[in-house]
Amino acid sequence: xxxxxxxxxxxxxxxxxxxxxxxxxxxxxxxxxxxxxxxxxxxxxxxxxxxxxxxxxxxxxxxxxxxxxxxxxxxxxxxxxxxxxxxxxxxxxxxxxxxxxxxxxxxxxxxxxxxxxxxxxxxxxxxxxxxxxxxxxxxxxxxxxxxxxxxxxxxxxxxxxxxxxxxxxxxxxxxxxxxxxxxxxxxxxxxxxxxxxxxxxxxxxxxxxxxxxxxxxxxxxxxxxxxxxxxxxxxxxxxxxxxxxxxxxxxxxxxxxxxxxxxxxxxxxxxxxxxxxxxxxxxxxxxxx
Amino acid sequence: xxxxxxxxxxxxxxxxxxxxxxxxxxxxxxxxxxxxxxxxxxxxxxxxxxxxxxxxxxxxxxxxxxxxxxxxxxxxxxxxxxxxxxxxxxxxxxxxxxxxxxxxxxxxxxxxxxxxxxxxxxxxxxxxxxxxxxxxxxxxxxxxxxxxxxxxxxxxxxxxxxxxxxxxxxxxxxxxxxxxxxxxxxxxxxxxxxxxxxxxxxxxxxxxxxxxxxxxxxxxxxxxxxxxxxxxxxxxxxxxxxxxxxxxxxxxxxxxxxxxxxxxxxxxxxxxxxxxxxxxxxxxxxxxx
Numbered sequence: 001x002x003x004x005x006x007x008x009x010x011x012x013x014x015x016x017x018x019x020x021x022x023x024x025x026x027x028x029x030x031x032x033x034x035x036x037x038x039x040x041x042x043x044x045x046x047x048x049x050x051x052x053x054x055x056x057x058x059x060x061x062x063x064x065x066x067x068x069x070x071x072x073x074x075x076x077x078x079x080x081x082x083x084x085x086x087x088x089x090x091x092x093x094x095x096x097x098x099x100x101x102x103x104x105x106x107x108x109x110x111x112x113x114x115x116x117x118x119x120x121x122x123x124x125x126x127x128x129x130x131x132x133x134x135x136x137x138x139x140x141x142x143x144x145x146x147x148x149x150x151x152x153x154x155x156x157x158x159x160x161x162x163x164x165x166x167x168x169x170x171x172x173x174x175x176x177x178x179x180x181x182x183x184x185x186x187x188x189x190x191x192x193x194x195x196x197x198x199x200x201x202x203x204x205x206x207x208x209x210x211x212x213x214x215x216x217x218x219x220x221x222x223x224x225x226x227x228x229x230x231x232x233x234x235x236x237x238x239x240x241x242x243x244x245x246x247x248x249x250x251x252x253x254x255x256x257x258x259x260x261x262x263x264x265x266x267x268x269x270x271x272x273x274x275x276x277x278x279x280x281x282x283x284x285x286x287x288x289x
Numbered sequence: 290x291x292x293x294x295x296x297x298x299x300x301x302x303x304x305x306x307x308x309x310x311x312x313x314x315x316x317x318x319x320x321x322x323x324x325x326x327x328x329x330x331x332x333x334x335x336x337x338x339x340x341x342x343x344x345x346x347x348x349x350x351x352x353x354x355x356x357x358x359x360x361x362x363x364x365x366x367x368x369x370x371x372x373x374x375x376x377x378x379x380x381x382x383x384x385x386x387x388x389x390x391x392x393x394x395x396x397x398x399x400x401x402x403x404x405x406x407x408x409x410x411x412x413x414x415x416x417x418x419x420x421x422x423x424x425x426x427x428x429x430x431x432x433x434x435x436x437x438x439x440x441x442x443x444x445x446x447x448x449x450x451x452x453x454x455x456x457x458x459x460x461x462x463x464x465x466x467x468x469x470x471x472x473x474x475x476x477x478x479x480x481x482x483x484x485x486x487x488x489x490x491x492x493x494x495x496x497x498x499x500x501x502x503x504x505x506x507x508x509x510x511x512x513x514x515x516x517x518x519x520x521x522x523x524x525x526x527x528x529x530x531x532x533x534x535x536x537x538x539x540x541x542x543x544x545x546x547x548x549x550x551x552x553x554x555x556x557x558x559x560x561x562x563x564x565x566x567x568x569x570x571x572x573x574x575x576x577x578x
Contacts, residue, residue, distance in 0.1 A: 022454040023435030027443035031434065079400065084392040103373040105446050107396070111368065111403060111432075112439040118407040119429035122422060133411060140408035143400075145320065146312030150401040154316035157394050165311040 003048045007041050010067040018116050030101045030109040034074050039092060042275065043174055044070045046200070047182035049271045050193055053264035054186030061121075061128030062185035065135050068117040069178055072143050075113035076174075078106050080153065086226055114143065131184045138190065142177035149173050156232065163233055167205055168198070175201025192260045199255035200272070203279055206248045209234040210283035213241065245285040252276040292337045296330050299356040307405050319390045319398040323363050328381060331564065332463055333359045335489070336471035338560045339482055342553035343475030350410075350417030351474035354424050357406040358467055361432050364402035365463075367395050369442065375515055403432065420473045427479065431466035438462050445521065452522055456494055457487070464490025481549045488544035489561070492568055495537045498523040499572035502530065534574040541565040541576075 001009070015035060019028035044066035051062035081088040081096040082103060088096045098106035121139060125132050142148045152170025155161050179197030180190040212227045213236040227234040235244040256272060259265060280286070290298070304324060308317035333355035340351035370377035370385040371392060377385045387395035410428060414421050431437045441459025444450050468486030469479040501516045502525040516523040524533040545561060548554060569576055 018434045020435050022440070022451060022458075024440055024443040024447050024451075024454075026446055027434055027440060075400075079396060082396070084396060102446065105443060107368060107371070107373060108439050108443050108446075110400070111364075112434045112437075114400060114403050115407070115429050115433035115437070115439070118404070119426060119433060122411075122425045122429075126422075133415075136411045137408060140404050140411075144404035144408060145307045145316055145401045146309050148401075148404070150397050150404070151311070151313055151316060154313040154394060154397050157315055157391065157397075158313050162311060162313075165313075169311075 003045050004041065006048065006063055007044045007066060007070065008036075008038070010063050011035050011038065011070065014067060014071070014116065014120055017120070018112070026101060026105060027108065027112070030097060030105045031112070033100060034078055034097055034109055034113065035071070037092070038070065039073075040278075041070060042204070043073055043178040045271075046175070046178040046197065046275070047185075049268055050179045050182030050188070050196070051186035053262045053268035054183050054188030054193075055263055057187035058125075058128040058131065058185045061125035061132060061135060062182060064121050064124035065128075065139065065181045065185055066178075068121040068139055069142075069174060069181070071113045071117035071120070072139070072149070073174060075110040075117070076143075076149050076153075078113075079110040082106060085153070088226075117143075125185075128185055134190065135181055135184055138177050138181050138184065142173040147173065161233060166233060167202060171205040171208070172198050172201035175204065188260070188262060195258045196255055196260075196272075199251050199258055200275070203248055203251035203255060203276070206235040206244055206251065207279045207283045207285075209236045210241070210244050210248065210285065212236075214283065245283075248280065248283070248285055252280065292334050293330065295337065295352055296333045296355060296359065297325070297327070299352050300324050300327065300359065303356060303360070303405065303409055306409070307401070315390060315394060316397065316401070319386060319394050320401065322389060323367055323386055323398050323402065324360070326381070327359065328362075330359060331493070332362055332467040334560075335464070335467040335486065335564070336474075338557055339468045339471030339477070339485070340475035342551045342557035343472050343477030343482075344552055346476035347414075347417040347420065347474045350414035350421060350424060351471060353410050353413035354417075354428065354470045354474055355467075357410040357428055358431075358463060358470070360402045360406035360409070361428070361438070362463060364399040364406070365432075365438050365442075367402075368399040371395060374442070377515075406432075414474075417474055423479070424470055424473055427466050427470050427473065431462040436462060450522060455522060456491060460494040460497070461487050461490035464493065477549070477551060484547045485544055485549075485561075488540050488547055489564070492537055492540035492544060492565070495524040495533055495540065496568045496572045496574075498525045499530070499533055499537065499574065501525075503572065534572075537569065537572070537574055538576065541569065 015032055019031055047066035048062060078097045080086055081091055082098055089099060090096055121136055125135060128135055145151050147169050152166055155166035176194040176197035180194035183193035184190050239247055304321055308320055336355040337351060367386045369375055370380055371387055379385055410425055417424055434440050436458050441455055444455035465483040465486035469483035472482035473479050528536060
């Protein structure tokens with residue numbers, strides 16, 4: 001099966017598990033709404049690509065981990081869209097979850113997905129054997145305090161912001177975890193591969209800032225201009241549009257250069273290059289000549 | 290060390306772990322505010338007492354699990370107190386966390402504590418060996434969908450409520466998990482011991498309903514009359530004050546009768562009897578003659 005089909009199949013298995021009786025019907029519906037149809041699955045696809053490149057020693061653990069990352073990502077989107085944060089009306093071209101199901105269920109759905117992610121990895125990642133504890137810890141660190149996405153989001157509540165810690169945690173953490181976890185499950189070394197994710201994560205953040213500043217709400221499926229309206233740190237506000245575009249090109253180049261030697265390097269390079277192209281095109285930045 | 294000291298020491302270790310650099314300072318402060326000074330620690334003490342009664346075969350796993358349960362309980366209180374649920378002003382005699390740190394940090398603190406609970410159990414419960422995966426799953430099931438506290442709270446968002454599923458999930462799940470997990474870590478059998486927690490959990494819920502209907506806000510450290518104001522299902526609204534008091538006595542008796550044979554039965558009986566007395570006294574219900 002292609003990566004996309006594998007991920008969708010795994011997410012459907014997870015939904016069946018979580019929404020079985022006696023799950024309250026509206027909570028079950030909210031879970032489904034949160035997960036499918038999904039977004040670009042950029043993080044789980046990255047995990048599977050890296051696991052494959054490293055030798056794919058524990059495919060069950062790689063897939064469980066990839067799906068768990070996606071659940072964490074979905075949970076973070078739902079909570080970020082809530083009125084006390086972005087107060088977003090739309091997400092993926094549909095009403096944001098709290099606009100469809102109400103704020104209480106949105107909060108609970110996010111909570112439940114966080115639990116489900118770590119639970120699913122423990123239950124279904126067992127072919128990871130000795131690396132399963134490291135995978136579990138990797139996933140938890142990418143989300144919780146002191147340096148996961150929860151910490152990243154929390155920097156917005158400080159009077160003085162540590163910009164590097166903010167970006168590394170808010171966007172970088174899940175991307176680093178995507179490549180580090182893929183490496184662990186595949187038979188590679190987490191730290192070296194984490195750098196690839198970190199660069200891609202930063203690239204993704206800069207691209208997001210560019211889209212937020214320049215983008216078209218209908219095309220994105222979510223509101224634009226939010227960073228400036230909320231006075232949030234943004235690469236565009238810091239570097240200007242052209243500076244941010246150049247930063248994005250540099251990050252993509254650094255990401256490609258950081259890929260460690262591994263059995264499946266050529267195929268992985270092609271995958272990452274395609275992703276990078278999509279990132280650049282998504283915010284209308286021309287690739288370096 | 291006494292159970293109380295063990296729990297406090299473990300919670301302090303957890304806080305040190307989660308709030309290390311580069312944790313945003315206000316998030317770190319919110320974590321500390323959320324955890325210490327703690328509540329009655331009724332769930333973690335129950336876990337340790339049951340583990341002890343069963344033979345205490347993996348004391349590290351029992352303690353990590355007990356502390357993880359307490360983190361989940363704290364997370365659920367923080368999220369329940371938010372404006373979209375109870376909109377509570379106070380908790381444990383102090384401002385509720387969102388009143389002290391704002392709604393965004395309250396939401397994030399709850400999210401982070403959920404991650405931390407499952408992470409800590411995985412990291413520190415390793416002396417549990419072969420039972421660690423079951424402990425992890427037990428904890429996750431007690432919190433997530435389809436039947437954990439997230440599901441329990443979600444029943445309040447349904448137009449038709451399954452009262453039994455609601456109570457079992459909202460309060461019972463963490464109590465059943467307290468005794469079942471203690472049994473697993475101690476060397477006993479989860480299912481038989483889960484029943485003790487289920488009865489105690491239901492007793493605690495009925496006692497809470499009685500206190501909410503009759504109690505004194507200053508004495509409780511949180512607002513009263515919330516169930517009726519929010520039209521929530523409550524044993525007092527269902528059975529009346531005397532009916533609820535009788536139900537509470539019955540549940541306490543059933544809990545005591547359900548304790549399975551085990552090496553440390555007499556000491557455990559004494560602990561549970563003391564807890565039961567405290568529950569009854571807390572809502573001014575006389576024990577059965």
